[in-house]
Amino acid sequence: MFATALQGVTRGAGKAIVSSTVAIKHKPGRCELRPARLDGFDTEGRTLVSPAKRTQSGRILPLAQADGLLLVPADAEAMPKGALFEFLPFDDQ
Numbered sequence: 001m002f003a004t005a006l007q008g009v010t011r012g013a014g015k016a017i018v019s020s021t022v023a024i025k026h027k028p029g030r031c032e033l034r035p036a037r038l039d040g041f042d043t044e045g046r047t048l049v050s051p052a053k054r055t056q057s058g059r060i061l062p063l064a065q066a067d068g069l070l071l072v073p074a075d076a077e078a079m080p081k082g083a084l085f086e087f088l089p090f091d092d093q
Helices: 061-065
Strands: 016-020 032-041 047-051 068-072 084-089
Touching: 032 061, 047 068, 047 084
Parallel strands: 016 047
Antiparallel strands: 016 084, 032 047, 032 068, 068 084
16 A cells, blocks of 8 residues: 555655766757666765666666666756766655
C-alpha cells in the first residue's frame, strides 16, 4: 500500500545541484532527462553523478540502474567534466 500526502507523507527533497563526472555532448534545441547514478562527492562537497553514456527511448536498463535524472538544458551543446546540472532523485537522498 502506498502512503499519500493526506497521511502526512511528503515528496522527496526535490531538485539538487550536482557535478557531472564526465563531459556531456548534447544536441541543442530541447532539454534532456538523462538517467544518472550517484557517485560520491567532489573536493568542494558537491554531489557527483555519472550520467548514462547513451540514451535512447527504448533503453530501459540505464533507467532501472539510475538513482535519478540529470536535467541537460536545451541550450547546452558540450558540457565539460565537472559542469553543474540539476538532478531529480528518485527517492529521498
